[in-house]
Amino acid sequence: MSPEAIFFYLFAVMAVAFSLVTVLKRNPAVGAFSLVLVFFSFAGIYAILGAHLVAALQVVVYAGAIMVLLIFVIMLLNADSPSLDMDRTHWTLRALSLAGCATLFAFFVWAFQNGSLFPQPGQFPPQRVAELGGSTKLISYLMFTEYLYPFEVTSALILAGIVGSVTLAKRQKVKRGKA
Amino acid sequence: MEPITLTPPPAFGLTAQQLAWLTPYFFVLGGSCLALLLSVYEATKPSISVPATIILAFLGGIATTLPLIEQPPTLLFGGMLIADGFTAYANILFLISAAAVTFFSRRYLLNQDLEHTEFYTLIALSALGMMIMAASTDLVMIFLGLELMSISVYVLVGFRRNDRRSNEAGIKYYILGSAASAVMLYGAALFFGATGTTNVQVGAIRAIQMGMGQNALLIAGLLCILIGFLFKIASVPFHMWMPDVYEGAPAPVTGFMTTGLKAAVFITLLRVFSSMVSVPALSPQAMEAFQNVLWVSAALTMFLGNVAALQQTNIKRMLAYSSIAHSGYLLVGLLAGPQSHDGFSAVLFYVVIYTIMNLGAFAVVSAIAQKGDTGLELNDLSGLSAKHPGLAFLLAVFLFSMAGIPPTAGFTAKYYLFYSAIQAGQVWLVVLAVLCSAIGAYYYLRVIVQLYMREAIAGSPLQNWKPSRAAVTTALAAVILVLQLGIYPAPALKMLRLGPAEAPAGGAPAEAPGH
16 A cells, blocks of 8 residues: 555544534534534645645645634533533434434445546646646746735635624614613 | 736636626625625614615615516626526515515514514615525535525524524524535535536536436536435425424514425526436436435425314414425426426425415514414414404415415416416325325414404404504515416416526527426
């Protein structure tokens, strides 16, 4: 096994295991820290693929900034005890969801065993990226040329997110005329 | 080392014609930004200026789109935005839906103590998402448009923040919708892995050229994408979220979701579907498997939607189930499209009619709704015709139209839809659809019985209350369209005959394979 493959399996197993911990553990702080490790594993996989900028951004933005915010929220809401009664789920429902997951898993195993990847290499293999001055330079260039439209639409998307979260979170308007 | 020499930046080389195609988008985005700025001044005392700005932006968008219908199709941003007549029609449909909802919701919001100017901004951003999504076959843009549309609507659904049902609806829709988006994104990744492109049309052409009609990765990717779409139009078995969400959302938002949002998702699905079918990208066996999936989903959707609607006593919830049932009819038309003579024009006509009649019905429902969206039980509507004969008549026409009774447009639309399905040889599906429509007639007519043949209950909130003028105007316009298109549908049908986009860069035309 090549070193890339060894590291890939290492990070992949870590990502799956810690995302299971995130979902299954009731303590939200444990969940948040497992999520950090999931993000780190993703960053590792991106680095193996040669996407170094994406790997760095993954660590800085997700594992750093977003997780800090998430932990702040957990602390502010004092959400260390579950507010929902999670044992109420009926066993048939659990069995059905397990069966659904198993079917889905079998389907994807089938898809990956019988499917074939697109044979031609992409527009930017690692060597070409290095020739053009590295992935950071290339991504910056492409973002403002070929992918300008999605980039701008993303800004509208973020605007919608900001407006939406402010709408849901802002202080209730005090009705005039009432004390 | 030489500096980067890639293709020259295409975005900066837009021709005047391409810029003209972008104008409606600028209108809507600019309108929503301007409305946000105006909201700062209006923060303490909301006035008419914000909704007026948004409506003007929508009207500007419609006015700049109209001359583009006859323009030759072009591609913008390397095929990420397809500008053709189909795009123009779709944009006009979304903008009309959004403008009508903005128009009749102001009075509703005031009545419900919900008047926040953000409502209108979110409607505009959602409409922008629809326009972006329906004008593309690039999975990146479809996903971004879908998210822009959905995120705005998630918030609008939970807009009544002090109401538990609205909160529950918002959270439910958000979580399930995100899961569906994730499935769709995974499908897009698999599609990219199999074809090396995110553009569905290019991918379809590559698939046929390289003979990967049986590629399991491609099939799995397309299936995931299809599931994402089916979730958003709430077809069985992905419909569980819809009744709760429709009931919990404020009435105009429900109206927006059944019209603009559903039309947008369906039109995008139509684009993706037709570009996979027109170049038969998949092998016949795989194609048949997909058709079977759609067949089963359509049959179940029609049946379950109609049967569940029978038991509802709340008109909003009843319209939610009826909306599920209509998704089923739309899927019948989608299945039939490639093999019928007029292609997808029957199903497009159905989308337009469905949008108009639902807008009208929800305008009336918003006008009737009392504080906290109460007063929408069927019993509350009894005797409405005695007190408000005009309003009762408007609602009755929309219900007749949804049931598919002539001379309303609902009948004409159903007729053309089922006719095209017969042409395509889907006889059993049509038999089922007609039976389901017959079931549907029962619960639509039950409301009409309440309106016209029951005495008003004493102390009904509808006794001394005046319907909003904006809602009545909207409903009146919708009624005129419903009757006009029901009696004389030929011009509209002729307009819609063009069907969705051609293949990119003058490739294979989007002709359906003859059978």
